[in-house]
Amino acid sequence: MKNELQIVGERRLKNVLTIDKNNNPDKIKGVILSEIINVLNNYMNVTKGDIDFDVAINDKGGYTLKLFVDVRHLKLANHIL
Amino acid sequence: MARRILVTSGKGGVGKTTICVNLGKALTKLNKKVLLIDLDFGLNNLDVVMGVENKIVYDIFDIMEGKCRVEQAIIEDFANDNLFILPTNRTYCPVINSKDISEIVNLVDDKYDYILIDCPAGMDDGFARGVNICNEAIVVVTPHISSVRDADKIIVKLEEFGVSLTGLVINRARGDLILQGDMLGINTIVDYLALPLYGILPEDDEVGIQILVGGNLNKLSQSFTAYKMLARRIAYGESEIFDCTARYKGFIGGIRQKLRKHV
Ligand SMILES: Nc1ncnc2c1ncn2[C@@H]1O[C@H](COP(=O)(O)OP(=O)(O)OP(=O)(O)O)[C@@H](O)[C@H]1O
Numbered sequence A: 001m002k003n004e005l006q007i008v009g010e011r012r013l014k015n016v017l018t019i020d021k022n023n024n025p026d027k028i029k030g031v032i033l034s035e036i037i038n039v040l041n042n043y044m045n046v047t048k049g050d051i052d053f054d055v056a057i058n059d060k061g062g063y064t065l066k067l068f069v070d071v072r073h074l075k076l077a078n079h080i081l
Numbered sequence B: 001m002a003r004r005i006l007v008t009s010g011k012g013g014v015g016k017t018t019i020c021v022n023l024g025k026a027l028t029k030l031n032k033k034v035l036l037i038d039l040d041f042g043l044n045n046l047d048v049v050m051g052v053e054n055k056i057v058y059d060i061f062d063i064m065e066g067k068c069r070v071e072q073a074i075i076e077d078f079a080n081d082n083l084f085i086l087p088t089n090r091t092y093c094p095v096i097n098s099k100d101i102s103e104i105v106n107l108v109d110d111k112y113d114y115i116l117i118d119c120p121a122g123m124d125d126g127f128a129r130g131v132n133i134c135n136e137a138i139v140v141v142t143p144h145i146s147s148v149r150d151a152d153k154i155i156v157k158l159e160e161f162g163v164s165l166t167g168l169v170i171n172r173a174r175g176d177l178i179l180q181g182d183m184l185g186i187n188t189i190v191d192y193l194a195l196p197l198y199g200i201l202p203e204d205d206e207v208g209i210q211i212l213v214g215g216n217l218n219k220l221s222q223s224f225t226a227y228k229m230l231a232r233r234i235a236y237g238e239s240e241i242f243d244c245t246a247r248y249k250g251f252i253g254g255i256r257q258k259l260r261k262h263v
């Protein structure tokens, strides 16, 4: 059974973990995005503008990565192989 | 080849050295041959917790300086067959890097089933020296916000260094406080740190008594049982984990809980 103290404690823990992770997200985001673009370009022609990418802190104090890509065509199989 | 396990934590004083010794002892009860290595240079305590401080003739630095062979520096425990320690015993330590340590560990690697490395808290040189020679780690935390927060950072570092198998040990858990809701819950800690839980070790006066005399844990103590489970979990992958709340449940447990609160 959780009481008031435990709830406060858990909230504070979540808070510090979130603050720590929030310290440097933009740099990390940029690096991950450029790697993703490299990988995706094996299968489709995409640029930064086609991608909606975000790294958010989730309520477990970890990260959730969101990635939406609008693309008209996938490359044909013989281009990939 | 030995399984090389780094016992690490973000925050200091959470029980790494104590866990190295008692996990080592528990593993020998499963017929495993165990070497403990003290990489907490300058602030070494593994020898004292094991109770062999008077037996040290050579240490890891003497091997490095060519004053002795590895076998000469390794000490066998008084009370446990198959438990050995490679100590460090200097106040002022010469520069030593992972490569030097790795060469020493490689020389004895095939003689043991487990090599447990006691490393200093934090992410400095001591951590780097240890992590470079291990492919497994145990992250030790206590159920306190500062300890969990620092562990979260160490876990990232372990991933960066390519440690492939890491588990969590929660030390100094107080079942009475957890039941009352006056301590961070076990599930909360496991959820946030997102590591497999290897074991829970209770807050136990027996640990202090053991260190005072440098012997073994009392077989009737909660800690003895908890370490036995931890060793079986690590050696055989068994799933049983010590329940620190059990003795505070039920009628008698309720009385015990109230008494503990008022003493
Ligand atoms: N489960 C426990 N119950 C009670 N006391 C404990 C428990 N675990 C450890 N301690 C005590 O906590 C203190 C610190 O333990 P220990 O030296 O093992 O921590 P450490 O993580 O190695 O510290 P450092 O970071 O300084 O190396 C010791 O006095 C030890 O007796």
Ligand SMILES: [Mg+2]
Residues within 6 Å of the ligand: B016, B017, B018, B040, B045, B118
């Ligand atoms: Mg220590």
